[in-house]
Amino acid sequence: MSSAALECALEVRGVWKYYGDFPALRDIAFRVIQGSTVALLGRNGAGKTTLLRILAGLSKPSRGSVTIHGANVREESTRRRIGVLGHGISLYDELSAFENLRLFSKLYGIENPAKRIDEMLERTDLTRVRDGLVREFSRGMRQRLAVARVFLHDPEVLLLDEPFTSLDDRAIGVLQSLLNEMHARGRTIVMSTHQLREALEAATHVAMLQRGQIVHAGERQQEMLDDTGWLYRTYGEN
Amino acid sequence: MREPIKYVLLTASLGLLLWSLYKIGYVLPLEANVAAYQILYLHVPSFFAAFTGFFLGLFASGIYLATGNFKYDSFAAGANEVALMFATAGLASGMIWARYAWGIWWTWDARLSSMLLCWLVYVGYLFLRKSVEEPTQRARLSAVLSIFGCVNVAFVYKSIEWYRTQHPSPVLSFRNGGDHMGPGLEAPIWWNWLALVCLGVVIAMVRMQQGEMSREIDALRRQAHSY
Amino acid sequence: MYLRQVLTIAAKDLRAEWRTREAFNASFAFMVVILVLFSFAFDPGNSDISIPAIAGGMLWIAYSFAAALTLNRSFARELQNDCLDALLAAPILASALFFGKALANFALLMVMEIVSLGVFSLLYNVKVLAQIWSLLLVIVLGTWAMTVMGTMFSALTVNLRLRELMLPVMMYPFLVVPLSAAITLTSDLLNGISFGAENILWLKVLVFFDVLFTSLVVLLIDVVLVG
Numbered sequence: 285m286s287s288a289a290l291e292c293a294l295e296v297r298g299v300w301k302y303y304g305d306f307p308a309l310r311d312i313a314f315r316v317i318q319g320s321t322v323a324l325l326g327r328n329g330a331g332k333t334t335l336l337r338i339l340a341g342l343s344k345p346s347r348g349s350v351t352i353h354g355a356n357v358r359e360e361s362t363r364r365r366i367g368v369l370g371h372g373i374s375l376y377d378e379l380s381a382f383e384n385l386r387l388f389s390k391l392y393g394i395e396n397p398a399k400r401i402d403e404m405l406e407r408t409d410l411t412r413v414r415d416g417l418v419r420e421f422s423r424g425m426r427q428r429l430a431v432a433r434v435f436l437h438d439p440e441v442l443l444l445d446e447p448f449t450s451l452d453d454r455a456i457g458v459l460q461s462l463l464n465e466m467h468a469r470g471r472t473i474v475m476s477t478h479q480l481r482e483a484l485e486a487a488t489h490v491a492m493l494q495r496g497q498i499v500h501a502g503e504r505q506q507e508m509l510d511d512t513g514w515l516y517r518t519y520g521e522n
Numbered sequence: 523m524r525e526p527i528k529y530v531l532l533t534a535s536l537g538l539l540l541w542s543l544y545k546i547g548y549v550l551p552l553e554a555n556v557a558a559y560q561i562l563y564l565h566v567p568s569f570f571a572a573f574t575g576f577f578l579g580l581f582a583s584g585i586y587l588a589t590g591n592f593k594y595d596s597f598a599a600g601a602n603e604v605a606l607m608f609a610t611a612g613l614a615s616g617m618i619w620a621r622y623a624w625g626i627w628w629t630w631d632a633r634l635s636s637m638l639l640c641w642l643v644y645v646g647y648l649f650l651r652k653s654v655e656e657p658t659q660r661a662r663l664s665a666v667l668s669i670f671g672c673v674n675v676a677f678v679y680k681s682i683e684w685y686r687t688q689h690p691s692p693v694l695s696f697r698n699g700g701d702h703m704g705p706g707l708e709a710p711i712w713w714n715w716l717a718l719v720c721l722g723v724v725i726a727m728v729r730m731q732q733g734e735m736s737r738e739i740d741a742l743r744r745q746a747h748s749y
Numbered sequence: 750m751y752l753r754q755v756l757t758i759a760a761k762d763l764r765a766e767w768r769t770r771e772a773f774n775a776s777f778a779f780m781v782v783i784l785v786l787f788s789f790a791f792d793p794g795n796s797d798i799s800i801p802a803i804a805g806g807m808l809w810i811a812y813s814f815a816a817a818l819t820l821n822r823s824f825a826r827e828l829q830n831d832c833l834d835a836l837l838a839a840p841i842l843a844s845a846l847f848f849g850k851a852l853a854n855f856a857l858l859m860v861m862e863i864v865s866l867g868v869f870s871l872l873y874n875v876k877v878l879a880q881i882w883s884l885l886l887v888i889v890l891g892t893w894a895m896t897v898m899g900t901m902f903s904a905l906t907v908n909l910r911l912r913e914l915m916l917p918v919m920m921y922p923f924l925v926v927p928l929s930a931a932i933t934l935t936s937d938l939l940n941g942i943s944f945g946a947e948n949i950l951w952l953k954v955l956v957f958f959d960v961l962f963t964s965l966v967v968l969l970i971d972v973v974l975v976g
Contacts, residue, residue: 303658304740305738305741308744361840368835375835388835390753393840635925645918649918649919667905667919
């Protein structure tokens with residue numbers, strides 16, 4: 285995943301994360317060049333979520349460092365450049381779709397927010413319920429609004445934790461088209477996943493976590509697509 | 523290295539305690555008409571030792587937050603726990619003294635209530651430690667609470683100087699020959715303080731080792747669950 | 750910029766609260782219930798009891814109980830859809846997030862308290878308007894003390910299993926000094942005693958507490974929220 289000649293979007297250097305004395309992440313080091321889409325594979329408990337939270341600056345590594353475009357993730361200017369989609373939708377039930385997006389557009393300091401918000405609502409097919417409370421939304425609508433929130437500030441680096449797992453078909457379609465568009469514009473994407481086809485198809489690179497360590501990192505191979513269990517078997521997991 | 527230090531401190535502490543017990547019991551010309559006056563030689567040093575412990579807890583917590591080294595978390599836990607024990611001893615001995623001197627077990631005097639307050643703050647600290655299972659989160663949150671608690675202790679201590687109180691004025695005024703106590707009678711208080719601090723450090727060290735072990739057990743359990 | 754972020758967060762909390770009014774209604778009802786319960790603790794018709802003399806205690810006990818209800822929900826409501834993660838990932842300082850939420854809590858509590866003050870005045874026939882501006886100053890300072898500690902502990906306990914229980918256990922010992930200051934001042938003011946040499950010290954205690962602990966929170970909030 286490293287190539288010195290290309291712009292390095294994300295660099296992880298010697299990251300360890302301990303829970304007490306237990307190392308949940310062990311000496312993680314990799315670089316993601318700008319424009320690549322990385323699928324982060326691994327079983328439950330392998331450390332995918334922990335790693336993504338550290339990349340997003342939601343958690344501090346016990347040792348090591350993470351830089352995004354050369355700057356620390358906990359800096360405000362860096363956080364403006366990343367978009368994070370976690371397990372929850374991160375939206376307020378008591379606010380309307382528009383109010384939710386306006387809140388985040390204010391926090392991200394987006395210029396001309398109303399226009400951008402309407403654009404995102406359009407993209408996620410939520411214009412009709414622009415002023416409806418999220419509480420009243422169906423599951424699929426909530427998920428699409430969550431996707432709209434992540435892309436709202438046009439992030440340069442996207443960090444997605446199991447993005448396809450909880451989505452319905454329509455939301456997956458929306459997310460895929462947005463991701464493709466981001467990829468075409470040279471944006472960097474890191475997403476964790478079990479072994480889902482959707483993620484592997486989108487990926488240019490694959491990294492595999494096993495017991496808190498990176499056991500495989502490299503470009504996505506065709507055999508991974510043909511046989512999604514291939515990587516897992518290679519590393520002795522079923 | 524740690525083991526000999528523990529025994530040295532323990533011996534020193536016990537020796538000092540015995541020596542000052544002898545002095546208090548047989549040597550010092552304590553007024554016989556003040557019943558149970560001797561208990562003050564435990565009462566006051568207990569609180570001094572408690573404050574020492576809270577401050578050590580504060581420093582250890584600060585170092586933990588700065589370095590992330592769990593040793594300091596375990597030490598802070600031990601120090602605060604031992605300090606809470608001394609504060610309990612101080613409160614109990616104070617109540618006994620109050621029963622003899624004033625005829626009541628408890629009075630809502632500013633100094634007493636403020637000590638009770640500090641005691642409650644650190645009971646909250648122990649609650650917090652008990653209720654968080656994940657060691658890193660526990661260390662982080664309890665370090666923050668320890669800092670808040672110690673600042674509160676200092677704040678409370680400062681604020682009671684502003685109250686009118688029926689309590690003997692702060693012990694440090696013994697220096698000026700305040701209250702009943704002559705300067706010659708003051709020394710055992712400081713020796714006892716030293717003895718209790720030594721004892722406290724030994725106990726805190728034992729608790730620290732226990733903390734390290736339980737963290738190791740926790741890590742092994744996590745490892746077992748992850749494979 | 751910082752101020753705008755604080756106000757954005759505060760406006761968000763107030764708007765969400767306004768939509769449901771859950772916390773407000775429950776806390777306000779609780780506040781009034783406590784005020785009514787006091788009439789059973791003693792006989793307000795008994796002329797030996799001077800209501801203004803104990804009014805401060807009654808009001809602030811009710812205020813602080815209701816505050817625990819409101820403040821408990823402050824960070825807990827961010828958990829529902831993992832909203833806290835999105836806020837922490839956003840380009841704002843943790844202290845801006847804290848002040849935004851604290852400001853919203855403060856506004857909610859102030860509204861409840863002022864309305865309850867009116868209810869209290871009606872129920873117990875206490876004249877509150879005589880020194881209303883001084884009284885408001887005391888309420889503002891006391892409420893900020895509760896808000897800053899409560900919001901902090903709400904953040905600290907947000908991921909704990911027993912957070913509803915932990916918050917009051919940890920918060921009240923810290924609040925005793927500012928509350929007793931507010932109680933004394935409120936009783937004085939309702940008794941027709943204005944700020945003066947006798948009680949100005951309490952005002953200083955309140956201000957000092959507010960400044961001290963607000964600064965401490967600014968220093969430590971990032972550690973609390975980002976583990």
